[in-house]
Amino acid sequence: MPPAPADLVARYGSPLYVYDLAVVRARARALAGCISYQPFQPLYAIKANPCPAVVRAIVAEGYGIDAVSPGEVALALRCGVAADRILFTENNMTDAEQAQALAQGVLVNCGSLDRLERLAKAGARTASVRFNPDVGAGAHEKICTAGPMTKFGVHYSQVDQVAAIERATGIQVIGCHMHIGSGILDAGVYARAMAVILQVAARLPNLRFIDFGGGIGIPYRAEQQPMDLSALGAKASELMAAFAASYGRPLELRLEPGRFLVAEAGTLLTTVTSVKTNPDTAAAKGRTYVGCDTGFNHLVRVAMYEAFHRIDNLTRPDAPAAEVDVVGNICESGDVFARARSLPAPQLGDLLALRDAGAYGTAMASTYNTRPLPAEVVIDGDQVRLARRRQTVDELLEAWEW
Secondary structure (H helix, E strand, C coil), X not given: CCCCHHHHHHHHCCCEEEEEHHXXXXXXXXXXXXXXXXXXXXXXXXXXXXXXXXXXXXXXXXCEEEXXXXXXXXXXXXXXXCHHHEEEECCCCCHHHHHHHHHHCCEXXXXXXXXXXXXXXXXXXXXXXXXXXXXXXXXXXXXXXXXXXXXXXXXXXXXXXXXXXXXXXXXXXEEEECCCECCECCHHHHHHHHHHHHHHHCCCCCCCEEECCCCECCCCCCCCXXXXXXXXXXXXXXXXXXXXXXXXXXXXXXXXXXXXXXHHHEEEEEEEEEEEECCCCCCCCCCEEEEECCCCCCCCHHHHHCCCCCEEECCCCCCCEEEEEEECCCCCCCCEEEEEEEEXXXXXXXXXXXXXXXXXXXXXXXXXXXXXXXXXXXXXXXXXXXXXXXXXXXXXXXXXXX
16 A cells, blocks of 8 residues: 555655656556557657656656757656657757757757758758647647747748758758647647648658657546547547558657646645635635645646646545635745635645646746755655655755855
8 A cells, every 4th residue: 555645744744746656657558558550659748747757657668758958858868768769859949959969869859940950050860840730729828839829840831941951951851740739638639730740741751750749638627528548549540540651651650748647646745834814804705825835836837827736635634615725835926726715624734635736846846935846756556765855945055156
């Protein structure tokens, strides 16, 4: 039996991130199993959760890595991932970062025509190109990564310019890539974007793979339904089989989920440090604020994306329900995890669980207000391992020159 959350907090402190590797493996296998087309190479979008124990668990399931920075490439290499299984999807990279990537032997996925030209000038013989299919989707406008209002990718109408750069420089575009957004639950949206990107791919003569990107969401809210993986897998497999037949040779199919693999595996445990109720006034009804020992510096998704996270009272699950605002310890009015949420009435010292926090939690965490980062632990069956020790204030201060 895995240890109880209260035992984990007693051992490792609060707040605490906990990741269940059994859930990670189950999601990795579910996605891999929905694709009948071969060859198929899934990649893990490591930006969702870079915890090495999580990364290694996913790589062990046959996944490569989608990286978006030199640091993520370095992390993947240190986790033992071979360079030829890492795709570096650049975003306004520097020439120095380009040189480093070429020296490491990773394939660069270009988001602009000028980057493709500079890669060729630097001696790269192969590259991938990220295209914007002008079909965007996502749970919030800030995580929609295709369409007319995004900075990402080469517009699909410029494919002939990509082909012209190939002919002029000798570089071969071996990958055709798209990524339309994040938190998507509608397989039909994917299908529309897939159809566009395949039309683009048909104009590129040297392809080895087509990457339909990631963005598969999870049902954060009770009324949401998960992505129909069987429908997604069937459509992707059908489209790829037909395309490969017309292209004249089999191409590798790639998908690169991040959130789908790790979000449901993660929980942020936090301790209630304050409960206060404001009186009713003529202007507004009084509210009850439940304060915690964490804040949006550790889980920024609610403040940044208006995201929803389920919250459980682990200490008093059967207490009478109360309508409360769950808030953090950061000196910002936007440091709120939930407004007017019905919960078993929390009391001082209760342990709360912020669910589905395995994606873009610690990955986007900061030390705002000079508050250290929390510890992270992984559960693997009945085994518990410390993945990252709790940061200290002294460690934060030592980063400066005094």
